[in-house]
Amino acid sequence: MRPFLPLAALACLAAAPALAQPAASRVVVRDTLPRPVNIRVAEADGAAAIEAQRIALEAARADAELQRRVLLHQRKIGTLTDAQYREGLSGYDRAIDGYRQLRPGQRVRPDGAEAAVLEKQIIDFTAARDGLGAPSVLAEVDTVRGDRGEVRLPAEALQSSLAARLEQARAELPDDARHAPARAYLDGLERRAAEQLPALADARGNVALADTVEIIEEVQVAYTMSMESWPVMLRVRSIPEQAIVELRALASAPLAFTTDTQREVIRGWFDYTVSKAGYKTVEGKDLNLVWAEGLFTCQLVPEDSPQDPLPCNIE
Structure with a gap:
């Protein structure tokens, strides 16, 4: 089973304009994604390429769902305004529309230019290019096809990505007794990831994406929280x-x-x-x-x- 490596991000596509951020939200926005979780579907030709396209797009759909859930938590704890939350949901709708039009089996396949626009709808949302949510974790790891056609991820790479985000969140907390509950929570999240992901991994060291959604979601929410939001x-x-x-x-x-x-x-x-x-x-x-x-x-x-x-x- 070989990893399906997504193509490089479309360098010619400009990032969407950023919205003003609420004071209690910390978001890191990258200009480009080294590994977007979707691929150029217009270039997919042959069974292997079409299957690679399907795996990448299923990962993109899951990534969009994760981002939507992060936005929901941000709104609940007050790090997003109602207007920002609605804007975020509009981005989610555009991402899912892109997924539906790009996935294999469509009667009419988008041409290169149209596919690029649809890809951008997905990448802009999952990369948090509008400044809402958290940049994709899945863009930092390879997507792999499981034996039953499911999306899988390398457990070690995923654990490393989550640990790096938690370390950044910890580094921004004051080193005082008052913030000990927050530090203990972040430490506990890292321990859970370190215990769960290897236990879920198959013989090749890969984990099913569906089994990792909960821990990724928790890390992503914590990653967006600034000192003011704790x-x-x-x-x-x-x-x-x-x-x-x-x-x-x-x-x-x-x-x-x-x-x-x-x-x-x-x-x-x-x-x-x-x-x-x-x-x-x-x-x-x-x-x-x-x-x-x-x-x-x-x-x-x-x-x-x-x-x-x-x-x-x-x-």
Whole structure:
């Protein structure tokens, strides 16, 4: 099984104009992609070339879906405005339109000029050339055809690309105790990638793209976050009111406060305890504040109730 190496990016195509960035978003935009995840379909001739085209375009479609999900998370945590989010979705629509017209099996195949325009629609979106989302990870690795015709990626190259993005995100965090939850979250992401990708790899060292979407998505969202986007105003509510909440993140001092208040915390993964006299204590793990808007709600259960404590909810 040989890798299908995509052709070089179209040097003659100018990058789309960049939009102004929100203060809480950090995006790196490259002028060219050394390995775009699509190929010139007008040049595909013969079964092998057409299959290479199909694999590359399936990777491009998955890349566009990943970018759409990154935009959704950015909007949820407030690093994109509504207008920027709508603009990003317009880019997604153009990318998917390009994919649909370029994929094999179409009754009418685009000619060279039309294919180049459709390719640009895909590359502009997945490369974040409008300044929204995060530049493609898949453009940095080769796409490979699996034995069942699925898209696969070299696990080692993918892990290296993800680690480099996490290292850049870590480097931009202040080296202080307050940001320890964010650093612990980024460290945990890197450990997960280092454990999961080799375990998912086949004998050739390749992983199915479908199995890597979740970890790529998390890294891409973290990669776009600037120092200003890590704090979140946590609004804590309990029924009944005035319970005591304790949040605990790895390598961080516990945070304790009462419910029905607001508290700025640094995004990360937390364990938590919620307690109130006369009610069962709630113990929870892996509270994800990285992708949360910040509303934390707990419904407490009386001590004399046969019901178990209910987990709290984060939105």
